[in-house]
Amino acid sequence: MKRILLILTLLLLAATAASSAVVSRIAAVVNDDIITTHQLDQALKQELDRKEGEPTPTQLGALRKELLSRLIEEKLLQQRIAALGLSASEQEVEVALQDVQAQNQLNREDLIEAIRAQGLSFEEYRQNLRNQILRYKLIGAEVRRKVDVSEGEIRDYYRAHLDDYRLQPEIALSALVFPVPERAGLVERDAIRQAADEALQRLKEGADMKAVAEDYGAEYGAVYRDLGQVVRSELDPEFAAAVDGVEAGDFSPLVEKPTTLILLRVDAWDEGGLRQFYAVKDEIRQHLIEQKTDVRSEQWIRGLKQQAFIDIRI
Numbered sequence: 001m002k003r004i005l006l007i008l009t010l011l012l013l014a015a016t017a018a019s020s021a022v023v024s025r026i027a028a029v030v031n032d033d034i035i036t037t038h039q040l041d042q043a044l045k046q047e048l049d050r051k052e053g054e055p056t057p058t059q060l061g062a063l064r065k066e067l068l069s070r071l072i073e074e075k076l077l078q079q080r081i082a083a084l085g086l087s088a089s090e091q092e093v094e095v096a097l098q099d100v101q102a103q104n105q106l107n108r109e110d111l112i113e114a115i116r117a118q119g120l121s122f123e124e125y126r127q128n129l130r131n132q133i134l135r136y137k138l139i140g141a142e143v144r145r146k147v148d149v150s151e152g153e154i155r156d157y158y159r160a161h162l163d164d165y166r167l168q169p170e171i172a173l174s175a176l177v178f179p180v181p182e183r184a185g186l187v188e189r190d191a192i193r194q195a196a197d198e199a200l201q202r203l204k205e206g207a208d209m210k211a212v213a214e215d216y217g218a219e220y221g222a223v224y225r226d227l228g229q230v231v232r233s234e235l236d237p238e239f240a241a242a243v244d245g246v247e248a249g250d251f252s253p254l255v256e257k258p259t260t261l262i263l264l265r266v267d268a269w270d271e272g273g274l275r276q277f278y279a280v281k282d283e284i285r286q287h288l289i290e291q292k293t294d295v296r297s298e299q300w301i302r303g304l305k306q307q308a309f310i311d312i313r314i
Contacts, residue, residue: 027068029311030075035068037314043067049119068312076304081134084141088133096129143296149288157284158277165275171235171243172267173227176203176213178220180259195220196254196261203251209265229270239264 024038044067048055055063101111115125158165178196180189199212199222209224216222232240242252243266252264 025314027312027314028072029309029313030072031079031309033075033079035071035075039071040064040068040314043071046119068314072305072310072312073301076301076308077135077138080142080304081138084138086134086137086141088130088137092133093126093130096133097126100129139293139297143300144289144293147289147292147296149285149292153288154281154284155277157288158280162274165280167270167272167275169232169272170229170270171232172229172270173239173243174209174265174267175225175227176209176222176263176265177225178216178222178261180257180261182259192220192261193254193256195222196263200251200254200263203263203265229268 024036026034027037027040028035044064047063047067097108097111101107104111104114106114112122115122120128176196176199178192178199180192184192195216199216202212203209213222213224235243238255238257239252239262242255243264246252246264246266248266248268250266252266255262255264
C-alpha cells in the first residue's frame, strides 16, 4: 500500500512539474535573461483589468505582442542599470512617496488605501517607484546629460510661441459683504440694502473698509474680504459688470445676490502683457531639454534592442 501511495505521489509531482512547464514557458531570451509566459500573462491580466470590455482575438494578440515588446525593453533597461551600478536608496523612494502624497493631497494611510484599490500592495507600489527612479537615473546618465539646447533654439521657440507667454488681464478686488438670511422678507432685505448703501457712501467719503465692516458687523453681520488678484475672464459675470469702468481705488455699485449684498473695491487693474524672454528663458530651456530627451530616449532604446541578443520563442 505504501509503495502504491509513493508511486501516486511521484506521478502527481511529475504531473505538476509537467503542468508548470506548460504554464510557464520561455517567451523570450534577452541577452543572459529570460522572460516567461507567466510574466507575460501577468502583464496581460493587469492591462486587461484596466480596460473596459472584452478585446477581440485579433486585439488580444496585438496587445500580447506589444506587452512582450515592453517586457523586453524593461529587461534591457534593468540590465543596463545593473551594468552601470545604479541604485535608488530608501530615502529617495520615501521622498518620491511624499511627492505623490503632496500632489494628490493624501496622507500615508489614504495613499495605501488608494494603492490597494488598484489591486497593488504597498510594497509593490514602492518597488514600482524605485524602478521609476532607476529608469530616470539611467536616462539621465545615458541620454539627458548629452542633450544640449542653444540660446538660439530658446529664442526661436519663444518667438514661435508668443501667445503661450501672454499674461491675461487681471483685477485685484476687496469686498464688503452683507449676508442676507434665506428667509428674509422684503422689509428685512430692504433694511440690509439701506445699511449697505450707507456703508458705500461712507467708503466713497474715504472711510476705511475694514473699519466699516466692523461697524456694521454686529447688527448686520458685515465682513471684509480680500478677494486677491483674479483673471478678468474668470470673474463672476455680475462682478465683471459691476466693476466695468471703475477705476482703481473706487467702488462698484451694490451687487445683489440671493443670500448676500456685496460692495466691491477695485484695488488694481493689470492689463496683462507679454512675459519677457529673460523671465521664461529657463522654463523654455527645460521644456526643450525634455522634448529632446524624449526623442533621443526612443532612439537610444532602439539602439539597445539592435545591439542585444533577443530570441522571441512564442
